[in-house]
Amino acid sequence: MSKGDRAKSAREKIKAQQAADRVRERRRKAVTYATVSVVAVAAVGLGAWYAASTSQAEQVGGSLPPTTVNPDGSVTMAQSGVTKPVIDIFEDFQCPACKQMEEVSGSTFRNLAAEGKAKVVYHPITIFSTDPTKSNSLRAGAAARCLTDGRQWVGFHDLLYKNQPSETAEGFTTDQMVAWAKQAGATGAGIDTCITGQKNVQAQLDYSAKVMKEQKLSGTPTVKLNGTALDNKVVFAPKDLRDAVTKAAK
Structure with missing residues (x-):
């Protein structure tokens, strides 16, 4: 080559x-x-x-824990002797986000109370300032105050959220709420007239103003654990919510 x-x-x-x-x-x-x-x-x-x-929403386990309707309109759900940690739920029956919270985390709140792992306190308030949302919220809040039995109150609470009206339409009529109260088992004397007469409107307004001022609330839902507001990312995540409460109990 x-x-x-x-x-x-x-x-x-x-x-x-x-x-x-x-x-x-x-x-x-x-x-x-x-x-x-x-x-x-x-x-x-x-x-x-x-x-x-x-x-993922939890399945409701067992029976409803002891529930007490307090004189100021708040409602306590807890096993006997359980005083902490305390979960305070500030909600408005007309608030769409409150309805979503109830759908996602409502069962977790109840399960924690039933398991004796927390004392849960509901604070139904009215945060809206213009109609129709303000009037809707006031009617619902005032009507809820007519139910003094804890189990019936919880049933009525659930029906209010299930039938929550649009923010742009008048809803929560007194006739509707009388029917829902009966569906929840509230058939005691005076329930109908209490709801239709809206006798608790001023009490609802006063309690709302007091709570919003004392708690420095800017909106609903607001959930506080031992007095400290939880991030909504935790409130709307049942597993994280349960973990936060469990940690606070230690």
Whole structure:
């Protein structure tokens, strides 16, 4: 083989080697990108799973814990002797976010009380200042004050949220609420006239103003654990909510 032929052969080998190197590099990058994509998808999937697991509403377990309607209109749910940790729930029956909270975390509040792991106190207030939301809220809040039996109050509370009217329409009519009170088992003398006569409107207004001032509330729902407001990310995540209460009990 001549010197020229040897040089040509060497150049061809170099080109072939370079071509092979380029193929290997493309393959390496493809594998790297695929691995990164799989990890990213896995991370997204894990995040979605965690979000779903923490936002899953608990099943209500056992019977309703002892529930007492207090003279000021608040309602305490707790096993005998349980004084802490204290969960204060500030809610407005016309508030859509309060309805969502009840749907997602309402069973967790009740389960914690039933398990003797917390003292739960409901504070139904009126935060709205314009109609129809203000009037709707006042009618509902005043009507709830007519029920003095704890179990009946809880049933009525649930029906108010289940039948919550739009924020742009008049709702919570007295006739509707009389029917819901009976559905909740409140058939005692004077319940109907208490609701239709709206005798507790001023008490609802006074209590709302007092609570909002003392608690420095800017809106509902607001949930406080031992006096400290919980982040709504925790309030709307039953698993995180339970963990926070369990930690506070230690």
